[in-house]
Amino acid sequence: KEFIRIELGDKKLFLLSNREPYMHIKEGENIKCVVPAGGLVTALDPVMKACDGVWIAHGAGDADREVVDREDKIRVPPEKPSYTLKRVWLTKEEEKKYYYGFSNEGLWPLCHITYVRPVFRKEDWIEYQRVNEKFANALLDEIKDEDSPLVLVQDYHLALVPLLIKQKRPDAKIALFWHIPWPNPEVFGICPWAREILIGMLGADLIGFHIQFYCNNFLDTVDRFLESKIDWEHFSIERRGQITTVKPFPISVSFEDFSDNVENKAKLKVKLIKELGIKAEYIGVGVDRIDYTKGILERFLGIERFLEKYPQFIGKFSFVQFGSPSRTHIKQYREIMDAVEEVADRINWKFQSNNYKPIVFLKGYHPHSKIIPFYKIADLCMVTSLHDGMNLVAKEFIASREDESGVLILSQFAGASRELKDAVIINPYDIESIADAIYDALTMDEDEKMERMRKMRSFIQERNIYRWTRDLIASLVRL
Ligand code: G6P
Numbered sequence: 170k171e172f173i174r175i176e177l178g179d180k181k182l183f184l185l186s187n188r189e190p191y192m193h194i195k196e197g198e199n200i201k202c203v204v205p206a207g208g209l210v211t212a213l214d215p216v217m218k219a220c221d222g223v224w225i226a227h228g229a230g231d232a233d234r235e236v237v238d239r240e241d242k243i244r245v246p247p248e249k250p251s252y253t254l255k256r257v258w259l260t261k262e263e264e265k266k267y268y269y270g271f272s273n274e275g276l277w278p279l280c281h282i283t284y285v286r287p288v289f290r291k292e293d294w295i296e297y298q299r300v301n302e303k304f305a306n307a308l309l310d311e312i313k314d315e316d317s318p319l320v321l322v323q324d325y326h327l328a329l330v331p332l333l334i335k336q337k338r339p340d341a342k343i344a345l346f347w348h349i350p351w352p353n354p355e356v357f358g359i360c361p362w363a364r365e366i367l368i369g370m371l372g373a374d375l376i377g378f379h380i381q382f383y384c385n386n387f388l389d390t391v392d393r394f395l396e397s398k399i400d401w402e403h404f405s406i407e408r409r410g411q412i413t414t415v416k417p418f419p420i421s422v423s424f425e426d427f428s429d430n431v432e433n434k435a436k437l438k439v440k441l442i443k444e445l446g447i448k449a450e451y452i453g454v455g456v457d458r459i460d461y462t463k464g465i466l467e468r469f470l471g472i473e474r475f476l477e478k479y480p481q482f483i484g485k486f487s488f489v490q491f492g493s494p495s496r497t498h499i500k501q502y503r504e505i506m507d508a509v510e511e512v513a514d515r516i517n518w519k520f521q522s523n524n525y526k527p528i529v530f531l532k533g534y535h536p537h538s539k540i541i542p543f544y545k546i547a548d549l550c551m552v553t554s555l556h557d558g559m560n561l562v563a564k565e566f567i568a569s570r571e572d573e574s575g576v577l578i579l580s581q582f583a584g585a586s587r588e589l590k591d592a593v594i595i596n597p598y599d600i601e602s603i604a605d606a607i608y609d610a611l612t613m614d615e616d617e618k619m620e621r622m623r624k625m626r627s628f629i630q631e632r633n634i635y636r637w638t639r640d641l642i643a644s645l646v647r648l
Contacts (some may be wrong), residue, residue: 170220170635171399171634172635173216173638173639173642175262176643176646177319178641179319180315180318181223181224181315181318182217182221183220183308183312183318184320185225185226185304185321186209186322186324186326186327186412187226187227187268187323187327188205188207188209188226188229188244189224189228189256190213190226190254191203191246191254191290192230193232193234193524194230195232196534204300204537205229206535207298207495208558208560208561211422211562212634213323214246214424215423215426215634215635216634217252218252218282219635222253223253224252224254224255225257225307225308226254226256227257227259227268228256228257229264229526231256234258236601237530240255241256242294246409247634249646255311257303259300259303262475263296263300265296266290266296266297266300267296267297267301267326268300269496269498269499269623270290270292270296271293271498272325272326273459273499274287274288274293275287275288275290275327276291276325276360277325277462279376280349280351280352281350281462281556282352282356282582283462283555287359287360289359289360289361289362298329298555301327301328301330302329302333302470305330305334306436307339308334309338309596313571317340318341319341319642320334320341320342320343320591321346321648322343322344322349322373323346324348325347325348325349327345327453328369329370331345331369331372332370333372335411342646343374344374344376344642344644344645345370345376345548346377346378346418347383347557347599348379348420349556350383350386350556350557350584351387352390353389353390354386354389354390354392354393357386357390357394358394359380367390367391367394368408368482370410371408371413372411372646373413375416375644376414376415377415377641378415378418378571379418379558380584380587381560383417383558388401388445388565391406391648395574403418408428412648414644415647416441416644418637418640419584419587419588420559420561420634420637421561421564421629421633421636422561422568423594423633423634423635424568424629424630424633425633426439426568427541427544427565428569428572429541429571431571434545435574437542437546438452441546442487445487445489446524447487447529449485450485450486451482451485451486451611452487452489452548453547453550454491454549454550454551455468455550455553456540457493458492458493458495459492459493459494459502459505459509460495460496460502461502461505462555462556463553463554463557463560464492464554465505465509466505466512467553467555467597467603468490469512469513469516471553471595471597471600471607472488472516472607473516473527474603474604476516476527477604478608479604482584482608483527486527486611487528488527488528489543489547490529490530490531491531491540492501492506492509492533493535494506494532494533502530506532509530513528513530517603520563540565544566544569544570544575545570545572548575548576549577549578549610550566551578551603552577552578552580553597553599553603554582554583554597555580555597557580557583557585559585560585563585563587563589563591563592564585567589567622567629568624568630572621572624573618573619573622573626574615574618576592576593576609576618576621576622577589577592577593577625578592578595578597578606578607579593579594580596582596588628589625591620591621591622595605622641
């Protein structure tokens, strides 16, 4: 944290994202403030808490709207205010076309290889441009008294913001971080506005992706679609006098936030199992937004196959799946939610007896305080994404294991697999390999488990979210 402050000097940090870190929702007569699910907020909230600044985001949870001041700025988190949240309010129509439409029916499936066909509608694109302008204007207003402000733009919802800012404030130092994969040029070229998006992004001085592979794809895409000068050695692009450097910055978690010591793990395990109302000896855990990219169905089918193949674990192994409903106004998300429930139900029906249930599906919003105890007592954690920029659940699980036990089963298609080589790596399309990985995890000897966990823990302890921020800001200010 100190290093971030040193890099910042006397500068304030300005961060823009679609998703807000604290949502105000109505619960009966009361207004409740919740932290939404998703990697972006998990990663960046600790950073903003550590260095203050202004976070500009879509005010999706607007239950408190009538009671905030005219500028719509509040200090968060409510229990210990440490930075400013400025909300951009969107109309239903804007949200429908910019967020659900262009961002999540277009760019999201375009960038993830899951064979969900992206949909690009002209009216969504028009709204996407307008909303990007709205975000840029909100920022421009905030930085009017700042010299060479440092601006961190987040993710695929705001691809046009860097250029919109740069045109008005050439002195601003702008980084754009893309939290999801970047596809190859053939795939990106499906988007009818591929060029416009690239041009918008290239207003940034620095563009970050999680891994080198996405950086390579990005440069190939620019090479294919735009007139520009590319320096392949330094990974930079020059277009109309503006130079943009492209670099990998693998995102991470705040290690310390997960590392409370549990005195009696065995007792906690018994307590949690009892609270679930089930009987089990071994526990697996999964934590996801319910999204078709996460491979939740494949995970469940892997559990089914595991129990068929290794029946000695029937009655003993239960998998606890936390699933927060996500983007539910999109058909594919409603379908995956139904499918996940249906498959869990079918598998439970097949193997359950007395109090035994192989899959406990906890659908709904779950705060970290409810999830972390499960990370701590689980025998294994499963991340089976079909494609994922990074995946922070994998890193949260490791950070939580101060006992150096537990096994991580990790998809080879999650960015995290490039770093966490000591996980049990699987191909989620290969159900048999998931079944065998569960078996291997549950029968692995303690020494090997500890050896693997120790290595992954020391990696994440060092490469934590503060280090990510420091590296990103240091690269930006030195450009
Ligand atoms: C991914 C995206 C984030 C997004 C998160 C949750 O991690 O990269 O930008 O915030 O999913 O999705 P949501 O649509 O709920 O913001």
